[in-house]
C-alpha cells in the first residue's frame with residue numbers, strides 16, 4: 186500500500202535486458218524501487234513524471250495513462266476497477282490544491298522500453314554532465330530560484346527526450362488547404378452532420394455499402410468504430426476503405442488499445458496510402474468492458490493524446506517517432522473524443538485542451554442527453570480559449586428501446602441520461618412507441634444543439650439503427666446551413682489556423 190498514490194493495479198516493470206547493468210545500477214534500482222514503491226506505488230517505469238502529477242504516480246492507473254483521465258472515469262471510481270479510485274481524479278484534485286494545474290498540460294511521452302524497470306538517477310546525472318550546468322547543491326541554499334530553474338530544466342530534459350519533445354503549447358496544423366471534405370465543410374462554417382457506422386461482424390462489405398446508402402445525402406462522412414467495447418468486428422481501416430470505394434467519405438477511428446506505437450504508425454500511414462484522411466484518435470476501452478475472455482491487462486502502449494501528438498508530427502514534421510524521415514508525409518485530418526459528463530467540466534476541459542494542443546482539429550463528444558451540463562462543459566472550454574481552435578461535433582444517440590436506455594444510463598461509463606428521459610422511455614410498454622419516443626427525444630436535443638453557440642455540428646451514433654439517421658436529419662432540418670460560432674463572433678487570432 187503506497188502512502189501518496191492509489192494502490193498499484195499492475196506489478197512493477199522489470200528491465201527488458203539486465204545483462205549490461207553494473208552493480209551501481211542494480212543497487213540504485215533496488216533502492217528506488219523500495220522507497221518509491223512504499224511512497225508512491227512506483228512501478229519503475231523509468232520515465233518518472235511525478236513532478237507533473239502532483240506526486241501521485243500515474244502508472245497506478247489500470248490503463249497506465251500518462252496524460253489524464255479516460256472518458257469513462259467518474260469522481261468516485263475507476264472505469265476499469267470500481268473497487269479503486271480514479272488515479273487521475275486524485276491527480277487533478279491534488280494539483281488544484283497545490284496550485285499546479287498548469288503542469289498537467291505538458292504532453293508526456295510514452296514509456297521508453299530501454300529505461301523501463303531501471304532507476305532514474307543515473308540518467309539525470311548523465312544529462313547534467315552532458316549539459317555542463319546545474320543545478321548545484323550550494324544554490325539550494327544560496328540561490329533557491331536559480332536552483333529550482335535549473336532543476337526543472339534538468340528534469341524536463343530527461344522526461345522529454347529528443348524523440349518526443351512534448352510541451353504545453355498549442356500546435357496548429359502546418360498546412361493550408363483542407364485535406365478532406367469534412368475539414369472543408371467545417372472550415373466553411375457548415376453545420377456538419379456525421380454518422381457512426383458499426384463495422385459488420387463478418388466479412389460482408391455489402392452490409393457497409395447498404396448502410397452508406399442510407400446515409401448518403403444526409404451526412405458528410407461515415408465514422409467507423411474500431412473494435413469498440415473491446416469487441417472484435419471488421420477493422421475500421423477495412424471498413425473505411427470499403428466506404429471510400431463506394432464513393433463516400435470515411436472517418437477512421439484509430440484506438441491505441443492493442444496497438445504498439447509501431448502498429449499505430451503503420452496503420453495510420455496505411456490509411457493515408459489508401460486515401461483515408463480523417464482519423465479519430467482514441468485511447469480505447471479497456472478489455473474489461475468487452476465480452477471476454479479478457480486479454481492480459483497491459484494493452485496500452487500509448488494514450489489518445491500521445492497518438493494525436495505522434496500523428497501530427499508525422500504529418501507536419503514528416504518523421505516517424507524514431508526519427509526516420511517520411512519523404513511524402515501523410516495528409517491527416519485529426520480528431521479526438523471528449524467526455525463532457527465524466528469528471529467535473531473544469532477537469533474535462535484540461536484534457537480537451539491537451540488534445541487540442543497536441544493537434545486535434547475536431548472533437549466528437551460522448552452522447553448528449555443533458556444539454557445544460559453540456560453547455561457548462563462548452564463554457565469551461567471557452568474559458569480556456571479553446572473554441573476558436575477546434576470544431577466540436579456534439580454526439581447524439583437516438584434511443585431505440587427502454588432496455589437500451591436503462592443500460593446506457595446505468596452501465597456505460599461517461600454517459601449521463603437525466604431521470605426524466607429514462608422515465609419517458611420506460612413508461613411505454615410498446616416497442617414501436619419506445620422507438621418513436623427515442624426519435625422525439627433526439628429531435629428535441631438536435632433542435633437545442635443547432636442553436637448552441639460554440640459547436641460546429643453533430644455526430645449521430647445510431648447504434649445498429651443507422652437507417653434512422655436520414656429521418657433525423659430531415660426532420661431536424663440539419664445539414665448545409667451556416668451556423669456562426671463564437672470564434673466568428675469574436676475573431677480569435679488562431680481561428681484561421683483550424
Ligand code: SF4
Nearest residue numbers: 227228229230233242
Ligand atoms: S512515474 Fe514511473 S518512476 Fe515515477 S513513481 Fe510512477 S512508475 Fe515510478
